Amino acid sequence: MKYRQIKWLILLLPTITIGIWEYVRHEYLLPYLSMEMGNILSPIIVFAVTVIILIKLFAILEGIQEELKTEKARKAALIERENLARELHDGIAQSLFLLSVNLNRFGEKAALETDLDFQKTKQILQRIYEDTRQAIQNLKQLPSQELFSWTKNIQQYLTELENNYPVDIDFQWEIQDQTLSAKEKIELFACIREAVMNVIKHARTNKVWILAKESMHGWTCEIRDQGVGFSIERNQMETGLGLQIIEKRAEAMNWQFSIQRIENETVILLKKEQKIDAD
Structure with a gap:
């Protein structure tokens, strides 16, 4: 049931209920039910029917609201993931790549290619770069x-x-x-x-x-x-x-x-x- 349909039902339900009651009352119950008793029963019946049906309608309405909140939160999460992936790519990932290039050039100039500490530093930098790239890929993938x-x-x-x-x-x-x-x-x-x-x-x-x-x-x-x-x-x-x-x-x-x-x-x-x- 759509949100607009629920709103119209809530607005029209008391009128429809009292109309049906008055019709049944005058067509079938008038010989058995006095006018005073009928007038007393009218608001009671309208209230009871309205409450019973409105409880179900409100439950449906709350479900729709929860779905909207979930979808809104999901959309916000997707936007944040995209923004974070962009920031990682344009900032940290590119900086790490340039740092790696400069480190390789420095190693060649200083003849450090065989130095164990230099190689270890290169490995650590490469690992950080790969982890960052993997994080970017994970953020770009649409969640289930x-x-x-x-x-x-x-x-x-x-x-x-x-x-x-x-x-x-x-x-x-x-x-x-x-x-x-x-x-x-x-x-x-x-x-x-x-x-x-x-x-x-x-x-x-x-x-x-x-x-x-x-x-x-x-x-x-x-x-x-x-x-x-x-x-x-x-x-x-x-x-x-x-x-x-x-x-x-x-x-x-x-x-x-x-x-x-x-x-x-x-x-x-x-x-x-x-x-x-x-x-």
Whole structure:
């Protein structure tokens, strides 16, 4: 049913109801129903019929409004994705490309092509450039109709990682979408992304576990791997920065954050505990 039809039904429903009642009353009920009783019953019947039908009409109207809000949010998200992709391409990606060209020229002039530190710097720069290009491609791709199914969005992102990197991600998610606010979904997704990329780049392992559970007291999210561990990795500065980013995000959201080594596993834990008001 269309929005305009619903509006007309709401406007005409009392008139139609009282017209039908008066017709039935005068044609069939007049010998059995006094005028006074009929006059008393008229507003009651009109009110009862109007309420019953309007409840259904309002439910349909609310559904239409929700669809409009969802479509509006979806359109806004698409515009933001396009703007962000354009900014990344015109700004960061081009700057990284020019930096790479200048670095290669400098290496040739200074005869640094065989220098290990120089090669490592080139690899890091190339990796950052590739990550940026991949982010641009992801932003340009139209999201599915299930844009607001947050859990499926995570699964899609992890699948893309498995397609682009030699990694196998075991994803076990038991937190309901409605449990998390919009802000929590954004921050938790960013933490998971940072943690998984940290494992891919530094842990020297091809297996990652993401385990999330929900309880009456809140939820927990673990990212596990059986790599070399954060304390003995080669590029500890870059790894430590990634962990600091996760810790800062968790702190801003009042989540608990911890990272520890347990039986040859590195475990990053994010935890939220619900506050229970005392009676």
